[in-house]
Each structure stands twice: as C-alpha cells, then as structure tokens.
Ligand SMILES: Nc1ncnc2c1ncn2[C@@H]1O[C@H](COP(=O)(O)OP(=O)(O)O)[C@@H](O)[C@H]1O
C-alpha cells in the first residue's frame with residue numbers, strides 16, 4: 001500500500017506536484033496517468049525518498065521510505081532503466097544491490113532467469129539495448145521480493161513481445177497480493193493492464209477511480225433503447241432520474257442510467273424492448289477529455305505552444 | 310503481504326550503524342566490479358615504477374655537487390607519485406561522480422536511503438583500498454629505484470630513519486588525494502567538473518604562489534595542498550618546509566573539508 005497525503009513539490013518557480021493525495025491499494029495494478037510533465041516521475045521519486053516533498057507525506061506500507069533499513073524488501077522501483085553504470089555486468093549490478101540489502105546471492109540468479117537475462121548476465125550493461133536494460137531494471141526491482149512495485153514508464157523501449165511479457169508479469173505480481181504502481185502518459189497502454197487509475201494533470205489529482213467509474217465519468221457514454229412504446233418508456237425513465245433524448249430514428253439515448261436499470265424499469269411497466277445496448281466512450285477519449293486542459297504543450301492547433309504559466 | 314519488522318529502523322537502538330556492514334559490502338562490490346578501478350591503479354603503479362627506474366638509471370650520472378648534497382633519494386624514488394596522484398584522484402572522483410553522471414545514484418539511494426551511510430561506506434571502502442594500493446606502489450617504486458641504482462649517491466636502506474615513514478606516507482598521500490577527489494565528486498556530482506575542480510585545487514595554487522612576492526611565498530607556499538602533502542615523501546626535512554606529519558595533516562585538512570561538505574550536502578539535496 002502506498003499512501004500520499006497533501007504531497008507537493010516545487011522546483012524554484014515550477015510546481016511539479018500540487019497537493020496530491022491518493023492511495024495505491026494492494027492486489028491491483030494501479031495506472032498512474034498524466035500528460036508529459038504532469039509530475040508522475042517527481043511523485044515516484046518522492047515515494048522512494050529521492051526527492052523530498054515541499055509539503056505533505058507519502059508512506060509505503062505505513063512508513064516513510066527512508067525509515068527502512070532494507071527498503072528493497074518492501075519496495076522495488078524502476079525509474080530510469082538507462083541510469084546504471086555501463087561498465088558493470090548485469091550480474092554484478094544485481095549483486096551489489098543484493099549485498100546492500102542483505103539479500104541472498106541466489107536471488108540474483110533467480111531474477112535473472114525471471115527476466116530472461118541469464119545468458120547475458122556477465123556482459124557489461126553498457127552494451128545492452130533499451131529493452132534489455134528495462135528487463136535488468138525489472139529484475140532489480142524484484143530482487144528483494146517486495147510487496148510494492150513502482151515502475152515509471154516501464155514499457156518504453158520494450159518490443160511487442162516484451163510488452164506482453166511485462167503485462168503478464170505485473171498482473172501476476174498483483175494477483176499475488178502485491179501493490180503495483182505503473183506510470184504512463186498513454187491511456188492506450190494502461191487500459192489493457194490497469195485495474196485502477198490515478199490521473200493527474202499539472203501536478204494535481206484529476207481522478208482516482210476504477211476502470212468502470214472512469215468510463216461512467218466520461219461524457220459520451222449512453223444507453224441506447226429501441227421500443228415500440230418509446231414515449232411511454234421515456235417518460236418513465238425521466239421520472240426515475242435518467243436523461244432521455246428521443247432521436248430521429250425513434251430510438252432513445254439514455255444517460256445517467258445503466259442498462260440493467262433501464263431493462264428493469266421496462267420490465268416493471270411491461271414495455272417490450274427491441275434493443276437495449278450500452279455505448280461506452282473509450283477510456284482513451286475519457287482520458288483525453290479529463291486531461292485536455294492540463295496538457296503542457298499542444299501540437300495540433302498550433303495556436304499556443306504552451307497554455308500553462 | 311506484510312511488513313517484516315526486521316526491515317525497519319529502530320531509531321533508538323542502532324540508527325547510525327544499522328546496515329553499515331551491508332553497505333560496505335555493496336560499495337566494495339561496486340569498486341571491484343568495474344574495469345576503471347584496475348586500470349587507474351595499474352596506471353599508478355606503471356607511472357611510479359617507470360619513473361623510479363628511469364631516475365635510478367639516468368640521474369646519478371647527471372648529479373651536480375650541490376645535488377649530491379641536497380637531493381633526497383627517497384623523495385626522488387617517489388617522484389612518479391606526481392603522476393600517479395592523478396590516477397588516484399580520478400579514481401576517487403569516479404567512484405561517486407560516475408553514479409551521478411549515469412544516474413545510478415538513484416538506484417543506490419533507493420537501496421540505502423540513509424545517504425550519509427552510503428557516503429561513509431564509500432569513503433571507508435575507497436580509503437582502505439587506496440591506502441593498501443598506495444603503500445604498495447610506494448614500496449615497489451622504492452625497491453625498483455634502489456635496485457637499479459649504481460653508486461652510493463641517493464642510496465638508502467629500508468631500515469634508515471625516515472624511510473619507512475616516507476614510503477607509508479607516500480601511500481597515504483595518494484589515498485588522501487583520492488579522498489579529496491571523492492569529496493569533490495560528491496559535491497560537484499559530475500565527473501568532468503569534479504576532475505577539473507580537483508586539478509585546479511592541486512595545480513593552480515602551486516603556480517600562483519610562484520607569482521607572489523618572496524615574503525608571501527615563504528609564508529603561504531608551504532601550505533598549498535601539494536607542497537604540504539608531499540613533505541611526507543622526503544626522508545629528510547627540507548628547509549622552510551613543514552615537517553612531514555604537519556604537512557600531511559594540512560594536506561588531509563583539505564580533503565577532510567571536502568568530505569565534510571559532501572556529508573552536509575548529500576542529505577540536503579534531491580538525488
Ligand atoms: N529536478 C527538477 N528540477 C526542476 N524542474 C523539474 C525537475 N524535475 C521535474 N521538473 C519539472 O516538474 C514538472 C513535472 O515533471 P515530471 O515529474 O518529470 O513529469 P512526468 O513524469 O509526468 O512527465 C515538469 O514541469 C518538469 O519540468
């Protein structure tokens with residue numbers, strides 16, 4: 001479990017993170033989403049004690065990261081896969097990490113196997129591709145068998161096969177009861193992997209929801225109903241609090257009500273339905289809509305290169 | 310998954326040294342798992358031995374009467390240290406600054422969040438390695454020099470007063486210089502910048518002092534880092550110079566100040 005309360009971080013004039021509070025629960029993959037520059041990496045650095053918050057606190061398993069003598073047994077993090085000394089072998093990189101937290105050497109071989117780097121273990125990491133470096137970083141994160149895993153933009157640089165492997169891996173890690181926090185600026189990447197989302201824009205919390213709740217928040221989502229007694233049904237649905245729009249083809253476009261409720265109401269008043277379907281907006285569209293006005297740099301309209309500050 | 314109580318600091322009991330053993334092992338593993346460590350130490354040995362051999366072979370034939378009276382044979386045999394000091398100090402800089410340059414410091418500090426513990430371990434591991442390597446280099450250079458020397462000028466024996474002190478001191482000088490590099494590397498957090506700062510600190514005062522009026526030169530000259538530190542190389546004390554150990558203490562003070570500043574800053578800055 002990761003818990004942030006009122007977390008803020010300024011770098012001089014820049015407010016990178018602004019009064020952010022959230023919880024990352026165990027047993028799920030939580031997607032940490034936000035446009036570039038919205039403060040995801042900064043938040044993650046604060047989680048693992050690298051940057052100190054200007055205000056607020058963030059705890060991992062109930063304590064601040066810096067209080068652990070052997071933090072790798074609690075939290076495994078991969079922030080930047082390239083940020084390692086190129087002159088060291090993969091094995092030795094993991095070995096010093098293991099030694100630093102009193103972790104058995106055997107774990108080094110185990111995680112190397114787990115990420116498929118056994119055959120290049122003695123090669124210097126300077127020669128690794130970005131994908132191999134990512135795998136090494138993931139191995140390092142798993143070294144202490146931690147209950148919390150934090151990954152910053154982990155699939156950048158992985159090939160499609162690697163992406164699939166990584167998704168399967170983190171889903172299995174979450175299903176073992178671990179807490180997984182995964183950042184990305186792309187919803188398309190997260191929609192398949194995450195169970196929950198924390199969405200930020202310009203350092204502020206925009207949403208903290210499950211996939212279902214997020215979909216419900218988007219405009220665009222509606223229930224389509226076709227019935228020979230459309231006007232009677234419409235009146236009843238409105239009565240029960242739904243917003244109903246009669247469309248030109250005679251169908252009803254119902255919002256603020258689920259298909260289940262619409263069906264149940266129709267059954268109650270014995271109205272025959274010819275069609276009852278939910279039309280979800282894509283997560284992508286909802287995400288764009290939520291973060292639309294917090295994007296730092298726009299490219300499409302060219303009107304303003306930056307709408308912040 | 311539950312928190313394991315053993316992984317949590319009990320501040321009241323052992324907050325300062327808890328994890329020191331692990332951190333020392335990790336830092337020693339880092340030092341011995343990159344080639345640059347072996348290359349720089351090998352370069353230091355090569356500089357000292359080559360210099361000692363060349364001086365032993367060619368210097369005796371070129372000695373003036375004045376030289377014969379004043380030259381300190383032990384100091385001459387350690388002349389290569391003026392080059393190998395560069396290797397040691399670069400090794401010290403790289404041991405920490407390369408972590409900042411590559412970004413690996415974040416991996417290190419995530420593994421050991423108590424940063425002063427990391428710095429303590431780095432200083433200890435580096436000092437121990439550099440003292441052993443530095444003393445070995447000094448003794449080897451001395452024996453190479455004495456072994457190749459012909460005639461009685463510049464000759465000494467290991468049992469003569471001051472010789473062992475000079476040789477051990479020569480090793481300590483190299484180690485302290487490496488620690489100065491380490492301190493500057495931790496302050497400046499970039500390999501190139503720290504190496505530039507280090508060389509400025511070593512060579513600029515040496516040059517500037519020569520430009521000063523004589524009275525200033527005699528007052529300040531003995532205290533500039535290299536001048537103070539290198540007194541320990543000599544078997545016999547030079548006129549106007551600090552005594553070997555006082556000079557060495559002054560020299561160590563420079564490194565000590567750099568390391569202390571590094572200790573203060575490492576807890577204050579974001580990684
Ligand atoms: N060390 C730093 N110094 C100054 N500004 C920073 C620093 N780190 C991040 N920032 C600024 O903070 C904001 C958030 O950055 P970041 O956390 O990297 O966002 P993200 O990871 O979501 O792309 C950006 O405006 C960035 O320029």
Ligand SMILES: [Mg+2]
Pocket residue numbers: 037040041042152153
């Ligand atoms: Mg980022």
